[in-house]
Amino acid sequence: MGRIITTLDQILRAKVRLLENPPRMGARVxxxxxxxxxxxxxxxxxxxxxxxxxxxxxxxxxxxxxxxxxxxxxxxxxxxxxxxxxxxxxxxxxxxxxxxxxxxxxxxxxxxxxxxxxxxxxxxxxxxxxxxxxxxxxxxxxxxxxxxxxxxxxxxxxxxxxxxxxxxxxxxxxxxxxxxxxxxxxxxxxxxxxxxxxxxLTPVTPQAVTVNIAGVGTRTGQFMLTGHLSTRTDTGGFITIDHGGIAFNSFSEGDRRGDLLALSVFAAGSRLGYTPDLFLSSNAAPLTYLHTTEMLGGNAAPNFKQLSYLPPSGRSRSAYVLVANTEWVFTFRSICLRATTSNYHYYTPTINLVLDFGQEFTKDNLNKLLIGNWVLTWGP
Incomplete structure (x- = not known):
């Protein structure tokens, strides 16, 4: 990611802090x-x-x-x-x-x-x-x-x-x-x-991780995939989304299949509905696979940001998010990818990185923040 940081810094002429999360996601086919x-x-x-x-x-x-x-x-x-x-x-x-x-x-x-x-x-x-x-x-x-x-x-x-x-x-x-x-x-x-x-898919239980923030130091936390999928609208109705000829609907399936939907479109380097998008929260996201948290509060503008994908490398793909200096100026504890088809359900926590208590990070308005490197690796 060092080359990318330099390039972005040169183009945008601003300081960029790197928050690189070592957690790795896996898919066995x-x-x-x-x-x-x-x-x-x-x-x-x-x-x-x-x-x-x-x-x-x-x-x-x-x-x-x-x-x-x-x-x-x-x-x-x-x-x-x-x-x-x-x-x-x-x-x-x-x-x-x-x-x-x-x-x-x-x-x-x-x-x-x-x-x-x-x-x-x-x-x-x-x-x-x-x-x-x-x-x-x-x-x-x-x-x-x-x-x-x-x-x-x-x-x-x-x-x-x-x-x-x-x-x-x-x-x-x-x-x-x-x-x-x-x-x-x-x-x-x-x-x-x-x-x-x-x-x-892995990991589906909390994994201890260390997050390095360039120029700041390290933070400890927990990382896992969850099955949470939201297709609710702001009026409480439900939307069915088609992926690969299969209907994904949280109303009929309960809080399941969100991790599969998110990682499937992640592998293709694409976006389906609003899946997967990234958001931050000052609250701790659930670290339970079949949780029922529909909306995770403790947020700041913007509601979410789309992932930027790198070309596949062998049997893996990476993605990152660049946050402007004026965006997400607050103290956050959770970094989440969501699986949802609804623009209204901004804060649906599906793939969750939760910093330990006391390990929160405060972003100021002087630096951009490059959140990477989300990596999915697949194989037999």
Whole structure:
């Protein structure tokens, strides 16, 4: 960060103090499992009141199995920095190639169809497993026109709807014993792929940290991710935000998934709604994973500031915030990143760095403050 400080100081012709927080955030992306089903829709009769009969189409699997898979290198090296964590497995692809899977591959050997269609009665979901652990579950269906009458041997998932070398995983279809199989579909059969990808975020318990403030000294504190997500408006209503084809809504999910949403868009170096933004507070932010603090008081103008991102470096990305000398002139104890879609909920504490009691820092109006270096590292 030294070079950046010098450059900013030269351009702005003002003193800049550096507040560099050593906490590091992590995301582990694990190869999930696939449940494939070959089947048809069949008509089912059911009663509708006295003497009435209704009809509906139900999915009937005729062949199915479950299998595991690996995540390709490019998922970590190029796809996550472009798209984030949640969108990785948004689209399904199938093909007819028989080459054994390898981490260095980027696409199917011979892709014949790709879909983002979610069948009726199903949904793509982010499933909360435990603090910081989420399963991103996708249900995708290929129609008779796409796969009917074909012999399918390979499959993969991608954040991109267009065919090409943009897969985050690739595998051969396998039976319940792990042996490669050819799925031979009749002309009126469909294929359904149910794929789960697991993401584990850290740290989700308070970690002791030391914060260095150039020209001032060090401060001690605690740092952690929390699951808090706010989509409330100022009138108490709730907004649903779409990320990677999945609805994030704190009303339906409770105080969960905020850390995943924030770090997913952080990895892509972007901003979704008002996530993630940074704010300061003179109060201590919660250091509990499933907290219920909607608005953290003890603030000063401005309400929040957007992150400035550096280009990805390997399997990590950094961000910082430059605070003007006239901004946040007060004594603060907490530095927070928020996960929210609402401009009204300025002070939603999601990713929290809390200075210990007696370790607060007072910013004056003579210096700018460069708050960095927030770092997210991801891998298998």
């Amino acid at each position: 694990e190869g999930g499992y696939l449940h494939w089903q070959v089947g048809r829709y069949r008509e089912k009769l059911f009663r509708v009141g006295p003497g009435g009969v209704g009809r509906k189409q139900i999915w009937v699997p005729e062949f199915e199995a479950e299998q595991h898979n690996l995540v390709l290198n490019q998922a970590y090296d190029s796809l996550i920095p472009q798209h984030g964590l949640v969108p990785l497995n948004r689209y399904a692809a199938v093909g007819t190639g028989s080459t054994a899977p390898a981490p260095t591959q980027t696409g199917l050997v011979n892709e014949v169809a790709r879909t983002g269609t979610v069948p009726g009665g199903e949904s793509d979901q982010v499933l909360y497993i435990s603090p910081g652990v989420y399963d991103i579950r996708r249900v995708k269906e290929f129609t008779e026109a796409q796969v009917g009458g074909r012999n399918l041997t390979e499959w993969g998932f991608s954040p991109v709807s267009s065919a090409g070398n943009n897969l985050m995983c690739r595998e051969l279809f396998r039976d319940g014993n792990g042996n490669p199989v050819v799925l031979t579909l009749d002309a009126d059969q469909r294929l359904r792929l149910i794929y789960t990808l697991r993401i584990t």
